[in-house]
Amino acid sequence: MKTMADVKTNKLTLVQAVTDGLRTMMKEHDDVLVLGEDVGKNGGVFRATDGLVDEFGEDRIVDTPLAEAGIIGTSIGLAINGFRPVAEMQFLGFIYPAYEQIMTHASRIRTRTMSRFNVPMVIRAPYGAGIRAPEIHSDSVEALFTHMPGIKVVVPSNPYDAKGLLIASIEDPDPVLFMEPMRSYRSIKSDVPEEKYTVELGKGAKVTEGDDVTVIAWGNMVAVAQKAVEKIEKEQGVSCELLDLRTLYPLDKDIIAESVMKTGRAVIVHEAPSTGGVGNDVLSIINDNAFLYLRAPVEKVAGFDTPIPFFSLEEDYLPTPDRVLKSIENVVTF
């Protein structure tokens, strides 16, 4: 058996881990191809496809015309006919023209054809506020897609998961929206195995073990929650269990339920608007599975029901470690 010591690793950022995941799958499978705006020579505006066109050629790393509905619609056609397209949306905030293609076709072709056709495609999209981008670039609208029957929604928060989850997404026989947290693209480097590996879809992870409160986050908010958790542990001795959900559809019911049954308290953190957000689905899982274990009402720290403001105010919009900390205090002292 291989031990971790035998596995060759590289220190990569999250965005480099995405590139690595794409490269790994493209090397192994001729049917994997990448489509999107500026993904070729330019290597993507975030460099997520950097160098891939030199390695795999323009037939497999395809610069498309500027048309999201076209990118997704064409990818659907490729996917039902033998290919595994990975479509890049330049920003999640520009996915809206393609929404119809995803909602009315990608997500329900399997149903409509009783599994005669399926759509093994991945849509990659950088998302989230906090990088001082111009307006619309910072949307985090995961709930539009978790509400869409027939598509999985995945959000890594670190380089290791990014590669493993991306590979699992490309291998998945159904459509996956793979959201990449822009603010975390280059903020951390960690060891990423050179070889192929997967992180199972639908499974959350424990970032820290704890006894008093369960803090639940994903994507960019994992780092924010982690700061709050570390601070309150150090300063007030509150022991927190931090969960990184990693997949938002389907949610990892077991990890949420087990943790909340143990701690009896929960704080959910997301940057998307509060109303209709994925936090409400987490709440419903807690309600169904751990209601009698709760020692305080569950708190939600979320974005506001407002468009994400221009960058001069975006730090006010975004949940901060302080806001998370306050909610942890609230549930602990209830």
Place this chain on the structure above:
Amino acid sequence: MEKEFPIKQIIDGNGNLIDSTFGSEITEELLKELYTKMLRARTLDRKSANLQRQGRIGTYAPFEGQEAAQVGSASALEKGDWMFPTYRDHAATLTFGHSLSTILLYWKGRVEGCVPPEGKNIFPPAVPIATQLPHATGAALAEKRKGSDRVSIAYFGDGATSEGDFHEGLNFASVFKAPVVFFNQNNGYAISVPIEKQMNSKTIAQKSVSYDIDGVRVDGNDVFAVYFETKKAIEKARKGEGPTLIEAVTWRYGAHTTADDPTKYRDQELSAEKRKLTDPLLRIERYMEKQGVWEEGWKAQVQKQCEEEIEKAVVEMEAYPEADVNDIFDHVFEEPTWTIKQQKEAFLSMKRGETV
């Protein structure tokens, strides 16, 4: 199709008058006016790129090279008309009535940068590509229904012609005979994607054929060709004779935005070389020299005036009152919903340090 849509020019790259149709209309006054507007826009553009490098504003989208296309077309509008710009069309919005400091505020991440002065129909810059075209059609239709002779102009790039909204906007305008001018700046690239990879058609103007509307191709670096062709299209629209698609063939010398590195996908030396024949300001200087109305002293004076004006705008932008957190909540609905009210109260009390 390139033959059917030849590039119209009035003054060539060397400053020669090659089409005298509008000869008498090219007065010294108009020359100086258009030149001054272009110089003002260029000065703003260069200043903005500098401010971004110094971290005093955020990411910025430069338009150097496109001054003639924007200034020429916007100068053909009249008060009360409607303008639907993109994030790159500051020369156009400046010409049509935005203040310098408003434009700077936009790039400082301030929503105030979207708000035009009272009475100026300038829509906020379209950030999603091509979405403003149907708006221009709609606003133009509204004017038509109201019985006015106001028109709309929509600005967009070559990449925008690939989006569905481009086609829907044109088709609606055609079906309803909306008084709208679709003004395309074909600057050769949509970020890194050159026009040959964006479309298989040789021109953008020819796309008018499928909607049975007028289409013209102009030299977008020739401010007079742009000005007079746009004027024609606007007058036609005012008379109720329908929309026009104008393709202004131009070039952006620099990066797509300050976050972009053009050397990854394009030879910047060739781009610099291209400037010698295409620079819209140089062209007017050469023309004026040939006409014997050029004075270096005049240029220096205009340049100085533009710089002073922009310095003042920078001071204004930097002295602007700090962004107000209330603005996050107060402009979502006329009457805030209970969710927003509750979120606002909780947030403000937390900011004040109260316990929630």
